[in-house]
Amino acid sequence: xxxxxxxxxxxxxxxxxxxxxxxxxxxxxxxxxxxxxxxxxxxxxxxxxxxxxxxxxxxxxxxxxxxxxxxxxxxxxxxxxxxxxxxx
Amino acid sequence: xxxxxxxxxxxxxxxxxxxxxxxxxxxxxxxxxxxxxxxxxxxxxxxxxxxxxxxxxxxxxxxxxxxxxxxxxxxxxxxxxxxxxxxxxxxxxxxxxxxxxxxxxxxxxxxxxxxxxxxxxxxxxxxxxxxxxxxxxxxxxxxxxxxxxxxxxxxxxxxxxxxxxxxxxxxxxxxxxxxxxxxxxxxxxxxxxxxxxxxxxxx
Numbered sequence: 001x002x003x004x005x006x007x008x009x010x011x012x013x014x015x016x017x018x019x020x021x022x023x024x025x026x027x028x029x030x031x032x033x034x035x036x037x038x039x040x041x042x043x044x045x046x047x048x049x050x051x052x053x054x055x056x057x058x059x060x061x062x063x064x065x066x067x068x069x070x071x072x073x074x075x076x077x078x079x080x081x082x083x084x085x086x087x088x
Numbered sequence: 089x090x091x092x093x094x095x096x097x098x099x100x101x102x103x104x105x106x107x108x109x110x111x112x113x114x115x116x117x118x119x120x121x122x123x124x125x126x127x128x129x130x131x132x133x134x135x136x137x138x139x140x141x142x143x144x145x146x147x148x149x150x151x152x153x154x155x156x157x158x159x160x161x162x163x164x165x166x167x168x169x170x171x172x173x174x175x176x177x178x179x180x181x182x183x184x185x186x187x188x189x190x191x192x193x194x195x196x197x198x199x200x201x202x203x204x205x206x207x208x209x210x211x212x213x214x215x216x217x218x219x220x221x222x223x224x225x226x227x228x229x230x231x232x233x234x235x236x237x238x239x240x241x242x243x244x245x246x247x248x249x250x251x252x253x254x255x256x257x258x259x260x261x262x263x264x265x266x267x268x269x270x271x272x273x274x275x276x277x278x279x280x281x282x283x284x285x286x287x288x289x290x291x
Contacts, residue, residue, distance in 0.1 A: 027272055028174040035174060044248055050284075
């Protein structure tokens with residue numbers, strides 16, 4: 001196996017890893033840049049009240065298809081191209 | 089010595105008494121003034137490919153007389169710019185011309201025109217009275233107005249008021265078409281909305 005083929009396989013591996021990460025994080029279409037933080041309190045009427053606030057998503061690996069898609073596409077194409085070139 | 093009142097003085101005193109009586113009467117049976125209320129709306133879109141949760145600020149004026157709750161009135165406004173879904177790009181799309189068209193239609197509005205009482209719970213030991221009613225009114229989204237009704241719970245405690253509701257909005261009813269192929273797949277055809285508002289100063 002030559003260098004180009006190794007690079008090609010590495011690219012495909014990145015592709016699979018990013019895809020796996022996207023699958024494991026809930027397969028969001030759009031990257032959740034902020035997440036909803038719900039605060040539960042009791043109001044003056046004695047009812048439980050939920051108030052939502054948006055905070056920056058602390059998980060940088062929580063990616064959506066908007067990020068994962070291009071990365072998978074790019075590395076997938078690159079991997080195939082490099083592997084193909086390495087075989088010649 | 090006998091005093092005589094001029095006709096003008098008599099007229100003035102009668103006018104004064106009438107004025108005072110009408111003032112007193114208006115104080116006793118005054119219609120409630122509208123209360124400024126505000127809070128938060130939470131909306132949920134469920135589609136086969138994606139579930140989107142969002143929030144928005146809600147503000148408005150609300151008028152309800154607990155003796156005549158069917159004469160409820162008010163206006164609620166949701167600035168489209170305040171709607172958040174946790175992704176800036178998606179929020180930008182939401183405000184775009186294919187969706188809620190925020191440039192032309194800056195607010196989502198619901199004007200309450202009346203209501204039907206479903207249940208009235210008189211003041212309990214905590215001083216809270218509750219009315220469950222179906223309010224009717226006109227909803228305006230994307231500059232398209234449609235008659236709409238929603239189940240609403242109104243609670244009053246002293247001068248405080250609380251309004252809560254859950255309802256569903258069909259995007260097609262308001263000509264919110266979105267980008268082709270998105271509604272029904274990535275965005276639900278109907279959006280579930282829940283609101284929770286409070287205000288002070290109920291007369």
